[in-house]
Amino acid sequence: MTETTVAQALVTTLRDMGVRHVFGVPSGGWVDYMEALRTTDGIDFVLTSHEGGASFMADVCGRLTGVPGVCFGTFGPGATNLATGVGGALLDRSPLIALSDEMTAPMRGRVTQMGIDHQALFAPITKMTTRLEADKVSDMLAEAAKVALSGRPGSVHVGLPVGLSAAPATPAATGPIAATPPAAASTNAIAALIAAFTAARKPILAVGLGAAHARVGDKVIALAERFGLPIVLTPMAKGLVPEGHGHYAGVLFHALSDVVGQTHAEADLVVAIGYDPVEFNLESWMRDGLAIANIDVEPLDIDAAKHPVAADVTGDIAASLDALLALDAAPRDWDLAAVADRKAETFRRxxxxxxxxxxxxxxxxxxxxxxxxxxxxxxxxxxxxxxxxxxxxxxxxxxxxxxxxxxxxxxxxxxxxxxxxxxxxxxxxxxxxxxxxxxxxxxxxxxxxxxxxxxxxxxxxxxxxxxxxxxxxxxxxxxxxxxxxxxxxxxxxxxxxxxxxxxxxxxxxxxxxxxxxxxxxxxxxxxxxxxxxxxxxxxxxx
The missing domain is CATH 3.40.50.970 (Thiamin diphosphate (ThDP)-binding fold, Pyr/PP domains)
Incomplete structure (x- = not known):
């Protein structure tokens, strides 16, 4: 590979991963990266008015493209401004790579203008934070992208020590980065899920953002139709099930949630599919004593003293749903006409x-x-x-x-x-x-x-x-x-x-x-x- 600079290697690697825009407010330390962006086809720098806007924009690019969005902020106030959208990407589950200036090694820990510890700043609002090294540019960015995309997507921070941009680097060939696929759930967990679902007379499907990431909307609808089940969504799962579908029962937490609550209050089991409590804690809407079976890429987070955990099925969501779809069982006991009436009342109001x-x-x-x-x-x-x-x-x-x-x-x-x-x-x-x-x-x-x-x-x-x-x-x-x-x-x-x-x-x-x-x-x-x-x-x- 031809020798190049860190700035050129970083920009080329991002471009080859599929990044098309880098958002931010430039600094002196960013000038070499700006020049690399200017001279590299297929990727552009977008000047924003505020670093917070830059990080929100990167969040949405990550959501819509499936490639981590990228944003930049300089020392101190640039990084703290950037942090708002970086934390947003973590909790709204959007793949994002945040870049920031960092002090040189001799100045880390010294008292200096705009100097704070960016690794400490970003640690609680990212899935991972690291510092770029000249001989590992492509590998470190590829790892950052994989972390951002895998499991529940989120943000990663990569610090750019000032002066590193002009150092020589040897980029490795990098293409689009794929998330690490989730493993299949254990056979014991699947067996517990089947047992709980089979015993329940009025299970309800509570579907969250993780189901959208897993692209299992068709399986959710097929499960509801097969067994006659109502579906409630979290707000960020909107679009997974059409509002006009006969099994759609409404959105949790938002307007007239008490009417939606009349439906889930009748349930004897919540089947949570890709349900992420970052939107709305389960115990905040489930009646006390109501059991749950969880299907997600992450373990269940709930107050188990209030809600019996019938199954916690951690792994590939689509495969776990297939286990339920394969069951030979009769429709459950829901009055779907009453569910439809409540939905109609909600939209009327x-x-x-x-x-x-x-x-x-x-x-x-x-x-x-x-x-x-x-x-x-x-x-x-x-x-x-x-x-x-x-x-x-x-x-x-x-x-x-x-x-x-x-x-x-x-x-x-x-x-x-x-x-x-x-x-x-x-x-x-x-x-x-x-x-x-x-x-x-x-x-x-x-x-x-x-x-x-x-x-x-x-x-x-x-x-x-x-x-x-x-x-x-x-x-x-x-x-x-x-x-x-x-x-x-x-x-x-x-x-x-x-x-x-x-x-x-x-x-x-x-x-x-x-x-x-x-x-x-x-x-x-x-x-x-x-x-x-x-x-x-x-x-x-x-």
Whole structure:
């Protein structure tokens, strides 16, 4: 192999692994890597307004492409800014490689400007953290990618000591990196699963993000149809089962979760499939004493004192489901008509209030305008709880949210990354006016990259989830109004036109025009946040 520099080896290796974008804010130590990115075909540097936006973008690239997203931050504040999305990738289970400047060996542990221990900073918010070595560039990046992709996907940090970039390196041939496949579950665990499932009269399927990663949606549906079982999803598993399917019973944790709870309260066994408690702890919704059989790549995490563990089947999810599908057994005792009635009640109550222009109406209009293959990224807030239950999601990856990490500021960077990954797909972001303020600077990134995304801002001047909790405690509203009154301000922000609407017809026209535009467009919907009050933060246990 021809000798090259560490910077060139790093960029070439990432490119050959399938990475197409590296997001970040440059530093002096990053200049050689920038030049390597400039001169290497097939991979580009994307300048972001803030390192937090960069790491959110890398997260979404990892989700949508199956190749770890990559981001960079410099010493100290660059790394701490980057950490928000790096932690998000860990808990939202997205493959990501975070790169950061690091001090040279003589300066590690010394008092110096911007100097902190990046290995210690990233250790609790990644699956692995390491420091690049000149003679192992390709091997170390390949290992980082494999760790990020395997098991429950997540983030990995690789420190780049300053000055290493110009050192000689000999890159190894590297291609796409595959996750380490999970081993098959033990025969004893499969036997326990079959015994528990066979004995149960009303098992329910609780399906999580791990099932989406394992791509077992068809098997989940086949199992439900074969044995007459209802299916509940966690929010980030949306799209795995169509909302119109006869066995779909709703989403846990989000709007009107008490109605969904009427179904799972009848169960005598929870069959958890790829259920990741990072979204919602099992004991937070399962009635006390309800048994569980877990099918996942990781062992069960539950309070076993409250919930008998009938089976903990750790290994290949698809193979474990095949063991159940092979059973010769009769349908169970569920009244699926009653399940359907509860689902219909949920969607009826999530219909728009005709007396106000609220978030339900805005979401209905957006769903009607956005093509079925379009991607909607949402921020964190009260509207997320509506989207989790209400938004029809035709396939995994068409609705992007942060639920394991639940960071405000996710929505806009997520939409930018989605459009970069899928340039021919219509993409929008749904953000509250509070979350919008956190990453509004990334509008400049969307303009610079000439991305046609529509940013739908729900303006109600209200951090509604916290305000509702204040009122439930009979506390005064304090610290939750985003502004006394008014809008996000001006006919444009960072060169992005703003269209303000206050009714569904005007919203529809603005969205149609926005998706047809040449660049980013903000559509600001002036909404009544009181519609949330009767729909979100319901009890999950009956």
């Amino acid at each position: 999530l219909a728009p209030d005709s007396n106000r222009f609220g978030p339900c109406a805005a979401l209905d209009v957006l769903r009607d305008v956005l093509p079925q293959d379009g991607i909607m990224a949402c921020d964190v807030g009260a509207h997320t709880h509506l989207i989790g239950q209400k938004w029809p999601t035709p396939a995994p990856g068409t609705q992007l949210m942060s639920n394991g990490w639940s960071s405000m500021g996710f929505g806009l960077p997520a939409a930018i990354a989605a459009k970069l990954c899928r340039p021919d797909t219509p993409v929008c972001a749904v953000v509250g006016d509070g979350g919008f303020l956190m990453t509004v600077g990334e509008l400049a990134t969307a303009v610079r990259e000439k991305l046609n995304i529509v940013i739908l801002v729900f303006t109600d001047n209200d951090l509604a989830l916290i305000r509702i909790k204040q009122e439930k405690k009979h506390n005064p509203i304090y610290g939750t109004p985003v502004r006394p009154e008014g809008t996000i301000g001006g006919p444009s922000l960072f060169g992005v036109p703003v269209v303000t609407v206050d009714n569904p017809d005007a919203l529809r026209a603005a969205l149609v025009d926005g998706f047809a535009a040449d660049g980013p467009v903000i559509v600001e919907a002036l909404l009544d946040s009181r519609e949330y009050d009767g729909l979100v933060l319901h009890k999950d246990k009956p």
